[in-house]
Amino acid sequence: SCNVYSSVNEPLINYLDMEYFGTISIGTPPQNFTVIFDTGSSNLWVPSVYCTSPACKAHPVFHPSQSDTYTEVGNHFSIQYGTGSLTGIIGADQVSVEGLTVDGQQFGESVKEPGQTFVNAEFDGILGLGYPSLAAGGVTPVFDNMMAQNLVALPMFSVYLSSDPQGGSGSELTFGGYDPSHFSGSLNWIPVTKQAYWQIALDGIQVGDTVMFCSEGCQAIVDTGTSLITGPPDKIKQLQEAIGATPIDGEYAVDCATLDTMPNVTFLINEVSYTLNPTDYILPDLVEGMQFCGSGFQGLDIPPPAGPLWILGDVFIRQFYSVFDRGNNQVGLAPAVP
Amino acid sequence: ALHRVPLRRHQSLRKKLRAQGQLSEFWRSHNLDMTRLSE
Secondary structure, eight states, X not given: OOSSEEEEEOOGGGGTSOOEEEEEEETTTTEEEEEEEETTOOOEEEEBTTOOSHHHHTSOOBOGGGOTTOEEXXXXXXXXXXXXXXXXXXXXXXXEETTEEEEEEEEEEEEEOOTTHHHHOSOOEEEEOSOGGXXXXXXXXXXXXXXXXXXXXXXXXXXXXXXXXXXXXXXXXXETSOOGGGBSSOOEXXXXXXXXXXXXXXXXXXXTTEEEEOTXXXXXXXXXXXXXXXXXXXXXXXXXXXXXXXXXXXXXXEOGGGGGGSOOEEEEETTEEEEEOHHHHEEEEEETTEEEEEESEEEOOOOTTTOSOEEEOHHHHTTEEEEEETTTTEEEEEEBOO | OOEEEEXXXXXXXXXXXXXXXXXXHHHHHTTOXXXXXXX
8 A cells, every 4th residue: 555645536526415514623723614513534635735625715724834733744635526636735733623632633735626526615625534544645534543542532433413493503523422412212332343444244225114225234334424324326226216316407306395294214233223204305495486395315436445435424313413433343223302 | 512503494405496486597506406316
């Protein structure tokens, strides 16, 4: 492997639907950035002062020369998106997240950001919470440094995504444990099957009362960096048909008046059922005063060796409080309390 | 012992582009067909 110039692939569409962001700061004095906390990747990157792409002009950029604690690392990194490469160099500095300060955190300073996606995006960068094996450049992920520097009481973090459409009041990422006030009942723990993404085994996917997919078992990842629920394209096409979604202007959508008659979709995981009803998996929007109901399912081909994979994104996590336990390599799920 | 990081929910880029009537153009310019991805 080559640490000098390493790259990873991320589908562009992952970031089209992102809605939940938080704030971090880098350097001394602190420079603030809005980031996606993404369990589906493992690097931290923010725009650099050296970036001349249009996207960087629309976002705050990191000034290494204005930080007393910055050190240059100099390795290059690249993340391949659908429309081009995000490239940059790696530096190291203090990274602070709500009072937790990680020393010597290596991170990417982007010098080129592709396409229109990042121009319009409301986030500046991404903070990956996946396993170290996913990290480009051999960089130690932020949470691994938090554990190594004894900043968290327990080696776990958890995610609550509020369904409140205006601002998502109460949504939070919790480092060092979980908050029982965000879920009902008890957590069901599911072993991580491959330590890269937060990957788990599915026993089946049921539409209405029928197991339509994955009857022989399949693999899924719990990914806060994906907004929808994705799966192999042929399966998702059948699923769209089963819920009555049809293509409209390049997207799958349903007639908003049919929500009452649509089936529930249930994920069977470790002998427990996780059911989404139509109001959970349909994404309402208002377009020119008209109601639009987009499908929360999206085909996405993830070829071997990583795939095929289903991705349980925000549409799923909104309904099921998710705990990511690095100590025991397991994911905890329980119904989220609105 | 818990360190809480508030997350704020924003309008997604897809919804913004859709509201501006620019989503179809976005698919075209990026040579993307989301329905074809499901086929």
